[in-house]
Amino acid sequence: MSQQLVLALASTIRHDGNGGVADDLADVGGLATWLREQAEPLREYAAEPLRFTSESESESDTATPDEQLRLDVVALRHAVRTLFARAVRPGPPSRADASTLLPVPDAVDQLNRAAGQLPVRPVLSWPDEATPTVSWHGEAADARRRLTAGLARAAIEFLASPARDQLLACPAPRCVRYFVKDHPRQEWCKPSCGNRARVSRHYQRHAANRS
Template identity: 30%
Template sequence: MVTAAPGEERSLALALVNTRRLSAGDEVDDLADPRDATEWLRGHDLPAVRLTAEDVSRLTGLRTAVRELLTALAEDRRPSAAAVETVNAAARADAAAPQLAWTAGPNRKWHSTRPGSVEEALATLARDAIDVASGELGEVVRACEAHGCVRLFFREHARRRWCSTTCGDRVRAARHQRLVVEQRERA
């Protein structure tokens, strides 16, 4: 089980982007096939109808666009127009309206006109990406600084540089090993 990167619990879009990552030098894709993608949607309380290969392709296409959007934020640059259009198209694929729910206080929830559909899942992910990019969280999106890591996270502490303690430990171990080798060479 992979530890969630900081912020994944607050953003479906960030969790989506991190479904493709490197682990022990191998690429891992949590959306590799319809069964895996359906399971990922279920695990994130999104409509998990039986996905087809075409649905998975649409989901991974959205993931690529959202990664471009969030990476552009982390790098303080403009994202590609194609990525912006892909996210916008997914967001408008399901007409939804905000509804007020009152549980422990006021809470805004989006209600789909196509509940339980792939379009609802994609639109929910796209709307979250738009909220992140245009809101306060966009300012704290960062790429993990560990060599070989491709995950993104929300940097909510000024000293945080890695997406997980595993990446931080790898960087520190590599630094220690480099120092040991340098000391041996000097001796």
């Protein structure tokens, strides 16, 4: 689950379909949409279920996404993408932010500080005739702290896992995503990127033949 969540965070920087780069967390509305989409994986790392509400709602365990929360999540994403760029060495990092990466020790420190905002403990559940699962329980804390701590914990777990060795920056033209290689022959983050790369190579070969 950590892989799903941390890749989803990194992939909020993406190709916009027109040759540029889009940021799904560019505004508070984008953050709110992303949080709703990631509610299930966030549940595992935020110690308790999270609900992020509209301004018209009011519950004790909710938070309204605002600009400060957006900046906090974007800062975590910056640290994650910095460490992804380190993980894919000697391969190239994503083109989106290769020139704006943090110093690696700063990125590590940022994740550790965020994860430490909420001390938690693992709790094992193993019902009859079911697969054992682990959930995280921690001190009482507001949803904002649990969100940033949960995202940081997911990133740390992924970066310390064997899956890190299969992390690549997609080499397709214009793509800026990172992905985990699922099988030995996989070259692209998704089939459409492979199609685009093949079209680009075909065009380049024909252009070279004409020159």
